[in-house]
Amino acid sequence: MLEHVADLFFPEKLNCLGCDAEYDPQMTESFFCNACLEQLKIDTTRCQKCDRPVEIIYDQLDIYQYKCKTCQEQFHYYTRHISCAHYDTLAKKMILGLKYKGKTEYCKGIAELMIKRLIEEHILDKIEVVVPTPIHWTRKWARGFNQSELIAKMIKTMLERDIQMVQLKRHKRTKKLKQLDKEARKLMLKDAIIIKQEERHKIENKVVLVIDDIYTTGTTVNTCSKVLYEAGAEAIYCITFAMGQ
Ligand SMILES: [Zn+2]
Numbered sequence: 001m002l003e004h005v006a007d008l009f010f011p012e013k014l015n016c017l018g019c020d021a022e023y024d025p026q027m028t029e030s031f032f033c034n035a036c037l038e039q040l041k042i043d044t045t046r047c048q049k050c051d052r053p054v055e056i057i058y059d060q061l062d063i064y065q066y067k068c069k070t071c072q073e074q075f076h077y078y079t080r081h082i083s084c085a086h087y088d089t090l091a092k093k094m095i096l097g098l099k100y101k102g103k104t105e106y107c108k109g110i111a112e113l114m115i116k117r118l119i120e121e122h123i124l125d126k127i128e129v130v131v132p133t134p135i136h137w138t139r140k141w142a143r144g145f146n147q148s149e150l151i152a153k154m155i156k157t158m159l160e161r162d163i164q165m166v167q168l169k170r171h172k173r174t175k176k177l178k179q180l181d182k183e184a185r186k187l188m189l190k191d192a193i194i195i196k197q198e199e200r201h202k203i204e205n206k207v208v209l210v211i212d213d214i215y216t217t218g219t220t221v222n223t224c225s226k227v228l229y230e231a232g233a234e235a236i237y238c239i240t241f242a243m244g245q
């Protein structure tokens with residue numbers, strides 16, 4: 001599948017989406033040069049629920065069952081969340097560039113890394129529906145696009161198989177979440193995200209993938225997951241490009 005994508009999208013020479021240096025894409029079969037791919041990789045053991053890096057004490061824990069402290073204490077509506085990169089220099093530059101400078105070309109690189117992660121975790125083949133996290137229409141109008149929706153569309157294009165996209169609705173304009181702590185975020189998002197009655201049947205008994213650009217406290221993807229869970233989704237996977245603190 002990925003060779004196919006490479007044929008479709010890659011010319012002979014490409015400028016890396018991360019550092020803009022010219023490189024041979026056939027060497028990495030990626031929109032990124034090797035150095036940038038290396039920078040974007042999360043190379044640690046992760047929580048099997050939320051994907052946060054965890055310290056494993058080998059003699060006490062079964063690594064495959066391991067959940068981080070937060071996941072042991074809190075309930076998540078999603079089956080599993082995975083992320084592609086730490087929210088540091090390069091990933092941060094890409095997310096800020098996408099959101100605030102309209103660098104929508106980053107979406108193809110982000111979609112590519114997400115597909116690779118989904119293959120790695122044996123999730124990709126199960127997905128039947130993609131659901132981008134919604135932003136309020138006034139914000140979409142001001143920005144011109146919803147970045148999660150662009151990434152979801154790019155994933156659909158790259159996969160070339162019949163996957164539905166279902167849009168949730170954000171019907172309350174909320175404050176920028178990054179200024180709030182976890183409890184305040186939860187309260188702020190309560191009832192702010194809904195699924196239209198006529199869209200529910202598209203979710204029922206389906207394996208769903210929620211797509212967002214960044215995971216910080218997980219409140220946004222968890223709120224979307226709750227809506228999808230209540231609409232009868234069989235399993236809910238979430239993927240984000242980067243994970244921050
Ligand atoms: Zn590069």
Ligand SMILES: [Zn+2]
Nearest residue numbers: 047050068071
């Ligand atoms: Zn966790």
